[in-house]
Amino acid sequence: MKRLTVPAIRKRKGADNEPLVMLTAYTVRMAQLLDPHCDMLLVGDSLGQVIYGLPSTVPVTLEMMAAHGAAVVRGSYHALVVIDMPFGSYEASPEKAFESASWLLKQTGAAAVKMEGGAAMADTVRFLSERGIPVMGHVGLTPQAVNMLGGYGARGRSDAEAEKIVGDAAAVAEAGAFAVVVEGVVEPIAIEVTQRIGCPVIGIGASKACDGQVLVAEDMLGLFERTPRFVKKFDDMAGRISAAVERYAADVRARSFPGEEQVYAPKN
Numbered sequence: 001m002k003r004l005t006v007p008a009i010r011k012r013k014g015a016d017n018e019p020l021v022m023l024t025a026y027t028v029r030m031a032q033l034l035d036p037h038c039d040m041l042l043v044g045d046s047l048g049q050v051i052y053g054l055p056s057t058v059p060v061t062l063e064m065m066a067a068h069g070a071a072v073v074r075g076s077y078h079a080l081v082v083i084d085m086p087f088g089s090y091e092a093s094p095e096k097a098f099e100s101a102s103w104l105l106k107q108t109g110a111a112a113v114k115m116e117g118g119a120a121m122a123d124t125v126r127f128l129s130e131r132g133i134p135v136m137g138h139v140g141l142t143p144q145a146v147n148m149l150g151g152y153g154a155r156g157r158s159d160a161e162a163e164k165i166v167g168d169a170a171a172v173a174e175a176g177a178f179a180v181v182v183e184g185v186v187e188p189i190a191i192e193v194t195q196r197i198g199c200p201v202i203g204i205g206a207s208k209a210c211d212g213q214v215l216v217a218e219d220m221l222g223l224f225e226r227t228p229r230f231v232k233k234f235d236d237m238a239g240r241i242s243a244a245v246e247r248y249a250a251d252v253r254a255r256s257f258p259g260e261e262q263v264y265a266p267k268n
């Protein structure tokens, strides 16, 4: 099975196309399980909270993204793999961003990077895109800016904020982003952004009118404890893991595990 390409993703713009399916993946086994069903796998910097128990994505490093990105590429064959640029690795200048992004792609074999920010990042998006690095934008609620925003509430409730989000999306799209994530915005803004810009818009806490959807896999599987309103839980894996471990613990304590099938008989 051939891996999806950036031009193939770009072509999926528009309400007449099948929506793009995207989930986060951080590990090889999860990548293997998600890959057959997804168009894109995102190695999100959300791994800071989900895998490492960090308080935000701010402390996540390039080295962490590279290690998990390589694992996800090894575990996937079909989906386009996109790696988040962590906070501090790209904002200072287009040159700095190119250095970080090219290193990530060399380390992992992934095809594209994602970076947060709108108009302020447009020059950087153009710099990378013109030099062979496909960039996915990310506007609206941008979690790396939590220290400026003061929290993770929905964006775009005031007219000024709404206008800024639409302008940000347009700026990165015009600069050459091949797709743009719109996160945590009131629905009319997500719809306006989707209609306004020329590349696929991937929604999270946005609207079904977007050209695709993304969620954190652990959230939609019911594996992570704290989830925002926009997460639909498609399973309760935390409950199922607890129940399985409870059975294991009971078997060990009752000396009923290991049983006959799990022990090696001596040679006869």
Ligand code: KIV
Binding pocket: 024, 042, 043, 044, 045, 046, 047, 084, 181, 183, 204, 214, 215, 216
């Ligand atoms: O890091 C992440 O998981 C993300 C998605 C939720 C868009 O950026």
Ligand code: NA
Binding pocket: 044, 045, 046, 057, 084
């Ligand atoms: Na992210």
